[in-house]
Amino acid sequence: MKYIDEFRDGALARQIAERIAAEADPAQRYRFMEFCGGHTHAISRYGVLELLPENVRMIHGPGCPVCVLPIGRLDMAIDLALHQRVILCTYGDTLRVPASEQLSLLKAKARGADIRMVYSAADALQLAQQNPEREVVFFAIGFETTTPPTALVIDAAARQGVANFSVLCNHVLTPPAIRAILDGASAAERATAEIQGFVGPAHVSIVIGSDPYARFAREYRKPVVIAGFEPLDVLQAILMLLRQVNEGRAEVENEFTRAVSPGGNLRAQALMEQVFELRPAFEWRGLGSLAHSALQIRPAYRQHDAEHRFGLNYRSVADHKSCECGAILRGVKEPRECKIFGTVCTPENPIGSCMVSSEGACAAHYTYGRFRDIPLVPVAAEALTA
Numbered sequence: 374m375k376y377i378d379e380f381r382d383g384a385l386a387r388q389i390a391e392r393i394a395a396e397a398d399p400a401q402r403y404r405f406m407e408f409c410g411g412h413t414h415a416i417s418r419y420g421v422l423e424l425l426p427e428n429v430r431m432i433h434g435p436g437c438p439v440c441v442l443p444i445g446r447l448d449m450a451i452d453l454a455l456h457q458r459v460i461l462c463t464y465g466d467t468l469r470v471p472a473s474e475q476l477s478l479l480k481a482k483a484r485g486a487d488i489r490m491v492y493s494a495a496d497a498l499q500l501a502q503q504n505p506e507r508e509v510v511f512f513a514i515g516f517e518t519t520t521p522p523t524a525l526v527i528d529a530a531a532r533q534g535v536a537n538f539s540v541l542c543n544h545v546l547t548p549p550a551i552r553a554i555l556d557g558a559s560a561a562e563r564a565t566a567e568i569q570g571f572v573g574p575a576h577v578s579i580v581i582g583s584d585p586y587a588r589f590a591r592e593y594r595k596p597v598v599i600a601g602f603e604p605l606d607v608l609q610a611i612l613m614l615l616r617q618v619n620e621g622r623a624e625v626e627n628e629f630t631r632a633v634s635p636g637g638n639l640r641a642q643a644l645m646e647q648v649f650e651l652r653p654a655f656e657w658r659g660l661g662s663l664a665h666s667a668l669q670i671r672p673a674y675r676q677h678d679a680e681h682r683f684g685l686n687y688r689s690v691a692d693h694k695s696c697e698c699g700a701i702l703r704g705v706k707e708p709r710e711c712k713i714f715g716t717v718c719t720p721e722n723p724i725g726s727c728m729v730s731s732e733g734a735c736a737a738h739y740t741y742g743r744f745r746d747i748p749l750v751p752v753a754a755e756a757l758t759a
């Protein structure tokens with residue numbers, strides 16, 4: 374398939390891996406963060422880590438949409454569905470993220486709430502049109518990739534007078550999250566993470582372009598290489614980052630030229646600007662409350678803003694005390710460092726948000742990497758023949 378098969382070519386992958394090994398300075402440690410959950414998934418699924426030399430390590434970032442959603446925002450959605458009896462629509466992964474009181478949207482559905490999985494924001498608007506006697510709320514999550522479709526349906530609802538449709542907006546922004554990672558919760562965390570460069574998001578960058586990353590190269594001296602989601606894209610991006618580090622450069626480079634331009638998708642940006650404005654502060658799971666890091670619906674569309682319409686208030690709720698999602702999302706811990714990884718917390722029974730989506734660091738490691746955590750015990754030849 375065009376743009377798929379040629380970016381999954383094993384022989385080419387090995388060639389790029391050989392270049393990385395040849396150009397990596399044995400005296401150096403290289404640590405790069407893949408910001409996006411799509412890259413985390415690709416790295417785990419295609420065994421990219423196994424192709425890298427020992428001194429080139431990847432750190433998972435906070436770019437998985439359901440992973441960064443705090444419990445308090447899920448509680449707002451559950452309250453709407455259970456107590457205000459709305460039809461609540463959302464994307465599939467969101468249904469299983471743990472909320473307060475051992476609930477999730479899926480468990481609230483089992484208690485009788487009318488919660489429906491949709492494949493697009495447009496599906497939610499259609500449900501509102503088909504059920505004019507019910508309030509329909511779209512629980513919107515995600516980074517800049519999923520924001521334009523939400524803007525489109527809010528604008529369509531306003532134009533078409535779909536009065537029973539509103540959106541509980543949780544859209545977040547990529548650049549403030551990268552800044553939060555670089556600023557770090559503490560000097561100790563910054564030292565632990567020691568990030569030397571970023572593999573920049575693929576789909577987000579199609580919307581916002583490559584220009585918004587320039588300040589990370591300029592002010593923080595951290596190279597950024599935007600990459601597609603296929604294994605060859607990721608390997609090529611790692612090679613480009615490694616070359617920048619070796620040459621003392623800190624620039625924004627674009628490996629994903631087949632889809633990303635410097636300015637991004639201007640029509641999508643204009644639509645987002647028309648419908649949304651910056652939220653003064655938003656609490657991220659793991660990163661805490663970040664100023665101007667998320668979007669809210671503009672007053673002109675207030676009728677379709679569920680927070681305004683239902684008088685919702687946000688209440689911050691702490692994560693499960695054993696869960697290390699926060700530290701994993703900040704790049705200072707790995708999934709296997711969580712005491713309940715793979716035992717109490719599994720994809721079938723997620724305790725933290727990073728175990729829910731295939732883009733979550735814990736879920737990706739559980740599915741593709743946990744077998745490598747087990748040290749191999751040499752087996753005597755006679756034991757095999759016995």
Ligand code: SF4
Pocket residue numbers: 695696697698701708711712713714715718719723724725726727728735
């Ligand atoms: S294994 Fe589960 S509880 Fe532990 S950090 Fe990952 S998601 Fe959180």
